[in-house]
Amino acid sequence: MFKGYDHAAAKESLLKWTSTRINAEFSKPNICKLLHDTSDINSICGGTPTAWRLVTNPREPEEVVFKIQGVIVFSELPPFTKQLGKKASAAVLRQGITLTGFGSQAFEDGINGIKIADLLLRRNVPQLDSTPLSCTDELDGHQALHLSNRYFLSRRLANGETSVDLDPVVDPYGILKKVGGTDFVHTAENIVEYEKVKKADDKEIIFESISPAVFRVGDVVEAQFTLMMVPTGRNGKPPYKSFATLRSITLLDDTYSKKYEIEKIVVSRSNTTLKRSAGNWQETEELTTKQMRGMDIGGRA
Secondary structure (H helix, E strand, C coil): CCCCCCHHHHHHHHHHHHHHHHCCCCCCCEHHHHHCCCCCCEEEEECCCCEEEEEECCCCCEECCEEEEEEEEEEECCCCCCCCCCCCCHHHCEEEEEEECCCCHHHHHHHHHHHHHHHHHHCCCCHHHEECCCCEEEECCEEEEEEEEECCEEHHHCCCCCCCCCCCCCCCCCHHHHHHCCCEECCHHHCCEEEEEEEECCCCEEEEECCHHHCCCCCEEEEEEEEEEEECCHHHCCCEEEEEEEEEEEEEECHHHHHHHHHHHHHHHHCCCCCCCCCCHHHHHHHHHHHHHCCCECCEC
16 A cells, blocks of 8 residues: 555554554444444434434434544645635535555444444435445555545534634634635534544553644544535435544554655665765866966966
8 A cells, every 4th residue: 555664563553552442431432333233323313514413312412423443544634735726615625534444354344334324324314315425435455434524614504603713723824714705614513633642551541632734644543523414415405415524533653654754765865866066166167167268377368
């Protein structure tokens, strides 16, 4: 997948972290658990924007936030520094990542768990009025998962949701703020949290907030996400389709992405011979040539 990247060691780290996080107390449910039990999961229509969502305890509903562990193979995360043209639309601007498990069983189970969650959502509408979700893919023979979140929500769909300021680490130059204009709002629905493991031992795991600029392709991470189903036709009509919305990314292990980047520098250095001119020999040579052409012997013409 990446030439020179230690896939085997990264997969080993991923398996270790997956085992740790699946069994973590007071944590979000791993999506792979849906393969074995869906009894605690219900669906309701609500939220912002209005959509079919998966919840626990329908009497006092709380949206289910799932988690999955994987290795980043593609990343389009803030800070947002790209200059946009005049026709740029806030409706399509988003941040996201693509994860793989390098064939690990837990990741494969997670992909199947997402498909089960999609099925639970689609059972709320006529079968012919829905289409399967499209956030899963195959990459070099391994399952892959695309997770993203839009920077903005159409004001028309925001249901009066309060607008919040874009975090400076996300929009340091105010580019997104300008493009949002008055027709789009940045709400709590559009916020993604970024964290890393600060400390991990047998007793506890401590997390801390980080800048999204820290993440790299090859990092072992945990992503948290929600699933919702919305109508994609005109004026809120079918077909319905499910989407996976990124909620947070946690850096678990950056050992192998760092090693990969360092080795690329070492290889590049060993394969490159640099030509360098130092001193004033070229300047002196050019001056001497000019003097000879002008018969300027001893500095006189």
